[in-house]
Ligand SMILES: O=C(O)CCC(=O)C(=O)O
């Protein structure tokens with residue numbers, strides 16, 4: 133490993149330990165979900181170039197800690213407030229930069245070629261400097277869209293609390309992807325610019341492989357990088 137990589141990894145260990153607890157914490161070593169021991173699985177969604185899914189990116193423990201932080205900061209004081217946005221590295225919640233480091237680390241550790249993010253995105257600094265948290269009540273989703281061009285290529289979506297199906301659509305195809313709590317989706321290239329993504333949870337249920345998904349409140353966190361012209 134290169135010296136800077138070792139240094140970066142050490143720094144990341146410290147930050148992750150601060151945010152998520154040390155992997156030597158008794159409970160961490162018992163639950164087997166510590167980042168240090170985690171085996172991240174990456175799947176390429178072959179129909180959509182540049183679309184990747186890591187279904188087990190965040191352990192249940194990490195999900196709970198992030199949700200608890202959102203709750204204690206009271207981002208969503210009433211049901212009518214369903215979105216929180218932060219622009220600029222210095223305005224991100226304390227757990228977001230370490231999440232970026234974990235995303236980078238998980239990509240570096242996997243062996244697939246091409247990798248889930250191409251090197252020019254993976255090694256940019258910072259990896260992300262904008263965040264949006266969305267809360268969806270049962271039946272709520274998001275219309276088909278391509279993310280605004282004020283954001284660069286290379287977008288990450290983390291899912292919490294409820295399963296849902298996200299569809300990626302182009303002129304002729306609709307590709308469903310199951311987003312389970314703790315999953316991470318990465319979009320770059322065609323997936324980011326040429327395909328729309330949407331979540332349609334009405335009429336109040338979604339089907340995945342013949343099974344009806346139980347809907348409850350869902351929270352997502354999207355991490356992006358502001359384009360040079362807007363940052
Ligand atoms: O909530 C999600 O999973 C997706 C959010 C999204 O696409 C967006 O904020 O642009």
Ligand SMILES: [Fe+2]
Pocket residue numbers: 277278279329
């Ligand atoms: Fe989006």
